[in-house]
Amino acid sequence: xxxxxxTMSKSIEAAHGASFLEELNTKWNDHTKALQMIRDILMxxxxxxxxxxxxxxxxxxxxxxxxxxxxxxxxxQPRLLNxxxxxxxxxxxxxxxxxxxxxxxxxxxxxxxxxxxxxxxEKPFLEVSAEFYRAESLEFIECSDCGDYLxxxxxxxxxxxxxxxxxxxxxxxxxxxxxxxxxxxxxHMPRLVHMENSGLVKMLLDDKFEDLGxxxxxxxxxxxxxxxxxxxMTSHIRDTGKQLVTDPEKSKNPAEFVDxxxxxxxxxxxxxxxxxxxxxxxxxxxxASFEYFINLNPRSPEYISLFVDDKLRKGLKGEKEExxxxxxxxxxxxFRYLQEKDVFEKYYKQHLAKRLLSGKTVSDDAExxxxxxxxxxxxxxxxxxxxxxxxxxxxxxxxxYPGRLMGxxxxxxxxxxxxxxxxxxxxxxxxxxxxxxxxxxxxxxFSVNDKFTSKLRKVKIGTVVAQKETxxxxxxxxxxxxxxxxxxxxxxxxxxxKSRRVLDHNNIIAEVTKQLQSRFLANPGEIKxxxxxxxxxxxxERDDSDRRLYRYLA
Numbered sequence: 175x176x177x178x179x180x181t182m183s184k185s186i187e188a189a190h191g192a193s194f195l196e197e198l199n200t201k202w203n204d205h206t207k208a209l210q211m212i213r214d215i216l217m218x219x220x221x222x223x224x225x226x227x228x229x230x231x232x233x234x235x236x237x238x239x240x241x242x243x244x245x246x247x248x249x250x251q252p253r254l255l256n257x258x259x260x261x262x263x264x265x266x267x268x269x270x271x272x273x274x275x276x277x278x279x280x281x282x283x284x285x286x287x288x289x290x291x292x293x294x295x296e297k298p299f300l301e302v303s304a305e306f307y308r309a310e311s312l313e314f315i316e317c318s319d320c321g322d323y324l325x326x327x328x329x330x331x332x333x334x335x336x337x338x339x340x341x342x343x344x345x346x347x348x349x350x351x352x353x354x355x356x357x358x359x360x361x362h363m364p365r366l367v368h369m370e371n372s373g374l375v376k377m378l379l380d381d382k383f384e385d386l387g388x389x390x391x392x393x394x395x396x397x398x399x400x401x402x403x404x405x406x407m408t409s410h411i412r413d414t415g416k417q418l419v420t421d422p423e424k425s426k427n428p429a430e431f432v433d434x435x436x437x438x439x440x441x442x443x444x445x446x447x448x449x450x451x452x453x454x455x456x457x458x459x460x461x462a463s464f465e466y467f468i469n470l471n472p473r474s475p476e477y478i479s480l481f482v483d484d485k486l487r488k489g490l491k492g493e494k495e496e497x498x499x500x501x502x503x504x505x506x507x508x509f510r511y512l513q514e515k516d517v518f519e520k521y522y523k524q525h526l527a528k529r530l531l532s533g534k535t536v537s538d539d540a541e542x543x544x545x546x547x548x549x550x551x552x553x554x555x556x557x558x559x560x561x562x563x564x565x566x567x568x569x570x571x572x573x574x575y576p577g578r579l580m581g582x583x584x585x586x587x588x589x590x591x592x593x594x595x596x597x598x599x600x601x602x603x604x605x606x607x608x609x610x611x612x613x614x615x616x617x618x619x620f621s622v623n624d625k626f627t628s629k630l631r632k633v634k635i636g637t638v639v640a641q642k643e644t645x646x647x648x649x650x651x652x653x654x655x656x657x658x659x660x661x662x663x664x665x666x667x668x669x670x671x672k673s674r675r676v677l678d679h680n681n682i683i684a685e686v687t688k689q690l691q692s693r694f695l696a697n698p699g700e701i702k703x704x705x706x707x708x709x710x711x712x713x714x715e716r717d718d719s720d721r722r723l724y725r726y727l728a
Contacts (some may be wrong), residue, residue: 175212175236175239175267175540176243179205179239179240179243179244180243181206181474182201182204182244183243183244183247183249183250184484185197185201185686186198186201186244186250186316187247187249190389192259194253194404194466195257195272195275195276195279196198196275198244198254198279198282199275199278199279199282201244202240202278202282204407205236205240209232209233209236210233211233211235211238212232212236213233215284217234219232220232220657223597225695230417235286237285237286239527240286240695241286241287241290241611245286245290245294248534248692251294254279254294254559255294255295258276258279258299259298259299259302259415260296261276262299262337264336266306266333273340273341273417276339276340277340280295280341280342280368283295284343287405291343293339295557296343296346296349298437300348300350301314301562303334303350303353303354304353304356304357307330307353307357307358308357308361309325310330310358311357311358311361311362314326314327314358315365315366318371318372318390319369319371320366320367320369320372320376320377320722321372321377321382321385321388322384322571323362323366324366324385324388324392325358325491326358327354327392328388328391328392330354330358331354331355331358331392332352333702334347334350334351335347335351337350338350351395355395355396356396359392359393359395359396359398359399360396360399363393363396363398363402364398364402365541366389367402367403367406368406372635374386374389374403374410375406377389377409378442378445379408379446381441381444383444383445383448383449384449386445386449386450387448387449387450389403389453390403390449390450390453392504393468400453400455404455404456404459407442407456407459408459408462408463410459410465411438411442411463411467412463412466412467414438414465415438415463415464415466415468416435418431418435418438418467419431419467419471419474420470425471425473425477426480428473428476428477428480428484429480429481429484430475431481432477432478432480432505432508433481433510434670435468436501436504436505436508437461439464439504439506439508442460444462446460450525450552456668459539461511464508465511465513465693465708468508468511468512469511469512469513469514473648474512475514475517475518475521476517476518476521476648476651477511477519477651478505478508478509478518479518479522479524479525480521480525481505481527482502482522482525483506483525483528485498485501485502485505486498487528494546513691513694514655514694514695515654515692515693516655516659516693517651517652520651520654521651521654522656523532534712540589548647603622603623603626604622604623604626605620605622605623606620606621606622606623607619607620608620608621611679630644658695659694659700659721660700661685662690663690663700663701663704664692664704664707664708666685666686666689666690666696667686667701667704667705667708667714667724668708668713669689670686670689671713671714671724671725671726672679672726674726675725675726676679676717676723676724676725676726677723678720678723678724679702679705679722679723679724680722682701682705682724683698683701683702687699705724709724712727713726713727714726714727715727
């Protein structure tokens with residue numbers, strides 16, 4: 175058999191060009207057929223003599239002889255490798271090759287044993303491929319924008335997967351794809367995501383879902399790929415969000431301020447859902463980013479409450495009640511981001527009171543779905559309205575903020591030149607104000623507008639809607655919130671100390687903060703003041719030997 179194989183080897187060596195692989199394949203088929211016949215003839219010997227003498231089985235012996243005398247021939251082995259690598263290179267550059275013949279040759283190498291396939295082909299194949307894709311990636315990245323580069327990388331990756339399916343060993347797939355991923359993606363991640371005018375930020379700004387999906391699916395294949403995308407996305411959302419909430423111009427209109435936040439949230443929800451496979455880590459990053467920048471503006475709780483008030487007063491033009499429910503659900507997501515939920519509650523109660531007193535609500539059901547607390551305090555008072563001809567005493571309701579009038583009233587009066595009404599609405603200015611302005615100050619003076627006329631007997635003037643607070647009002651609200659927080663902080667301290675009995679200062683701060691974070695972010699300085707207050711009232715005492723250690727007094 176060895177002598178016969180030497181003859182076959184010379185025939186293969188003599189083949190030129192494309193006929194080399196064809197001759198090798200023909201001689202291999204002849205050898206396997208002959209080997210099958212020999213094994214059948216010597217079947218009895220294979221079953222009895224071979225096992226007892228620990229000899230090599232006939233078929234295995236025939237494969238080993240082919241390997242040593244043909245495949246590992248000094249004139250065939252390097253030529254075979256170079257021919258295979260050259261054909262694969264041609265295929266990579268767009269030429270059509272004989273995949274059927276390639277499949278037969280690679281099956282031959284695999285039949286000779288995994289080590290033959292790996293050492294004679296796979297190992298040098300992977301090395302050459304790394305060099306090829308290293309050079310190609312540098313060429314591509316210099317002449318392509320990020321989106322085009324990713325398309326090329328995706329195409330190359332798919333080509334290698336397809337190549338494996340057609341004629342390479344299935345185990346080669348993970349190895350060759352790792353090469354493509356490393357050379358075309360992992361080695362260029364920072365440059366790709368930060369590419370000017372086409373990188374990740376540009377994709378996010380322009381809602382390029384296809385490109386975003388491609389960068390996600392490619393980067394997820396390499397170590398730290400998704401974290402790279404996530405970090406850039408997070409930084410971008412935080413930077414743009416910070417600009418939004420700290421821009422004085424954008425804060426002038428609370429409804430537009432919150433609308434912009436909702437649009438931003440919807441935008442990135444769509445991106446994460448459609449392009450990032452609804453990845454939970456990206457959703458968490460989005461939530462953390464919103465929580466970061468929404469709390470940079472101390473008026474966010476007030477503005478969110480004003481937005482809800484506006485929607486429940488006016489509704490959505492041309493939209494159904496169900497659409498208002500959807501908007502309110504989205505607003506509740508913003509509410510969850512607030513660190514000072516108790517501040518929102520304070521404003522919400524105020525706005526709710528005005529809404530209910532004025533009868534300005536688009537839907538009782540929507541009102542109920544949004545209003546989680548129904549404790550309302552109403553006070554009766556009397557409003558005196560004086561004119562030059564008549565005085566009317568009108569009962570009116572006000573909310574839980576002393577000095578701030580709310581509600582509606584009918585004023586009936588008879589004057590010589592004007593109809594009855596309320597004041598200071600453009601086109602219905604029954605009263606004159608000095609100085610003339612939209613805002614009302616404590617020192618403003620009012621008088622009857624004798625020039626006012628109307629064809630109607632009854633003139634309806636809308637009530638004043640909730641508006642953002644002036645600076646003094648804001649300070650007043652903040653002071654009330656701080657007062658409301660004191661008993662909550664003390665209650666948390668007592669609960670903790672009653673359970674733990676003895677605890678040091680830092681741990682009390684940490685546990686109180688954790689207990690109250692669902693409502694507000696407790697200030698460590700205020701917690702310390704509450705601890706001092708509880709010590710004065712004999713709820714706690716300091717340890718004699720360690721002043722930072724506190725004991726609960728039963």
